[in-house]
Amino acid sequence: TVRIVRVLVLVIGAALALRATYAGTTPLILVAGALTFVAALDATEPLAQEVDHPTLLASYPKPAGVVLVQHLAAPVLLMLVVGAIGLGVAYAVDPNPDVLVIGLITLVSGSFAAVAGASVSVVSEVALDQGDTAVFSPEVAGPSVVIRTLWPPAVAMIGLLPVLLAQRAMRAGNDITGPALTVAVFAVALSGMVFLWVRYRADMHEAAGLSAKGASS
Numbered sequence: 206t207v208r209i210v211r212v213l214v215l216v217i218g219a220a221l222a223l224r225a226t227y228a229g230t231t232p233l234i235l236v237a238g239a240l241t242f243v244a245a246l247d248a249t250e251p252l253a254q255e256v257d258h259p260t261l262l263a264s265y266p267k268p269a270g271v272v273l274v275q276h277l278a279a280p281v282l283l284m285l286v287v288g289a290i291g292l293g294v295a296y297a298v299d300p301n302p303d304v305l306v307i308g309l310i311t312l313v314s315g316s317f318a319a320v321a322g323a324s325v326s327v328v329s330e331v332a333l334d335q336g337d338t339a340v341f342s343p344e345v346a347g348p349s350v351v352i353r354t355l356w357p358p359a360v361a362m363i364g365l366l367p368v369l370l371a372q373r374a375m376r377a378g379n380d381i382t383g384p385a386l387t388v389a390v391f392a393v394a395l396s397g398m399v400f401l402w403v404r405y406r407a408d409m410h411e412a413a414g415l416s417a418k419g420a421s422s
Contacts, residue, residue: 215244220291238362245323248280253327270404284316307371314389318364321396326357364392
């Protein structure tokens with residue numbers, strides 16, 4: 206219950222920040238991105254629990270990637286539901302039809318992208334090949350850690366870009382729906398690629414390890 210309430214509060218806060226972003230306070234999109242990313246981390250807790258128990262994960266009669274990717278459906282649904290509530294709150298604050306249209310578009314792209322970003326953060330914690338990372342120099346390992354830290358919230362942020370593009374179009378006096386839909390489709394497609402990565406990540410590392418062993422032998 207506490208976790209569900211926390212996700213709801215975070216997403217409502219993100220919706221209000223996005224409403225303010227559309228009204229002209231552009232930097233608040235960063236706040237909205239951070240809030241949705243943290244909310245998605247809570248929503249993907251079952252995935253994190255699965256990752257934290259690799260022995261149990263390996264005992265299932267199906268590939269680990271299949272089990273992990275199946276844990277992404279419920280978080281997306283949860284983010285859609287609480288996002289709809291957040292959109293309702295934002296619309297109640299200022300019942301502008303534009304807010305409803307752009308909000309519905311962002312609701313879909315933001316929910317998928319937030320879960321995708323959270324899943325990258327959770328699944329990337331699994332050390333599949335510690336032997337390789339041990340030989341990296343600090344000059345190589347440092348940027349790698351920074352990229353791995355910043356990439357997940359950046360994915361979540363991409364899902365909220367429809368609001369920003371709609372704001373730019375509105376200021377220019379152009380149609381706001383077209384740009385918002387374009388970036389929303391890109392965000393959903395990117396999320397789909399991340400979900401595929403979650404499914405096949407272990408398989409790719411295993412195949413790479415076998416290739417390396419074959420080459421060395």
